[in-house]
Amino acid sequence: MKLHQATIEDFNPIISFYDDVIEHTPEIELNARWQKGKHPTAGGIKAYIEEGSLYLYREENVILGAMAVTMYQEEDYHAIEWSKQVDFILQI
Numbered sequence: 001m002k003l004h005q006a007t008i009e010d011f012n013p014i015i016s017f018y019d020d021v022i023e024h025t026p027e028i029e030l031n032a033r034w035q036k037g038k039h040p041t042a043g044g045i046k047a048y049i050e051e052g053s054l055y056l057y058r059e060e061n062v063i064l065g066a067m068a069v070t071m072y073q074e075e076d077y078h079a080i081e082w083s084k085q086v087d088f089i090l091q092i
Contacts, residue, residue, distance in 0.1 A: 001057055005052060005054070005056075006049045008046075010049065010063075013063055014049075015042060018045070048068040054066065055068075
């Protein structure tokens with residue numbers, strides 16, 4: 001699998017990808033805590049693209065996966081009651 005860094009040209013397809021995942025994933029609120037228009041937000045996605053931290057997995061130009069790799073956590077994550085606390089050390 002090869003990830004590609006998202007560009008601003010990917011913005012609308014990424015929004016469509018997240019909307020599609022939210023609409024077609026049973027019990028999304030239990031697993032990913034995503035809500036259309038609330039999380040992930042269009043502004044958050046754009047910020048991840050602009051800072052170079054959003055990566056996409058595609059096949060035949062169709063987005064099959066997306067992830068933001070950051071060293072911080074946005075405020076909307078703080079209100080989530082996570083089922084597990086995971087700590088890790090990043091070694092470079």
